Amino acid sequence: MTIDHLSFGTQDIAATRTFYAEKLGFPVLIHERMLMEESGTVEHIFFDCGGGCALAFMQWKNVPGVPANYDCSINRGLGVPSGTFHFALRCTTPEALEQRRLELINAEVLVGELLDLDPYSSFFFDDPVNGLRLEYTTRLRLPVAKDRDPDQRQFPASLDLFENAALPLNPKRQESVQPPAALE
Helix, strand or coil: CCCCCCEEECCCHHHHHHHHHHHHCCCEEEEEEEEECCCCCCEEEECCCCCEEEEEECCCCCCCCCCCCCCCHHHHCCCCCCCCCCCEECCHHHHHHHHHHHHHHHHCCCECCEEEEECCCEEEEEEEEEEEEEEEEEECCCHHHHHHCCCCCCCCCCCCHHHHHCCCCCHHHHHHCCCHHHHC
């Protein structure tokens, strides 16, 4: 069994489509409008994010009982640190992960630094339209028994790490960059 799609709310379906299709390069699979019998509509869009999995977004418009405004970020709305609720997209190799990071920087997406999250390497960024935290990751090794035991797998962290993981250490590094020759 596998996940087919994850669905989120949005207040701006057009800006969401622009970010996910144009900046992230996710093809639109479906963009539909539900005509609600109670009145109003729901715009519903699905983006192909690879591996048979999609991300979907819904924008509710003038549907009785559904608030016109709500916080789409999940984390902010619940008052928990950024990154508590996030979704991760897998790259197959460390080189593919770095290549994807460079592609996003060149698409003017603000991304965080590569982080060693043994057994993963990851970088984070925020959806600027909906406030969702996203991650690209690659697994560097298979988990072992001690990885499944929280008494053996402990490490220091901070709220600052959670809040700022999607920010570059040096914003000037976020300017358009060329990939290393080996990755071209």
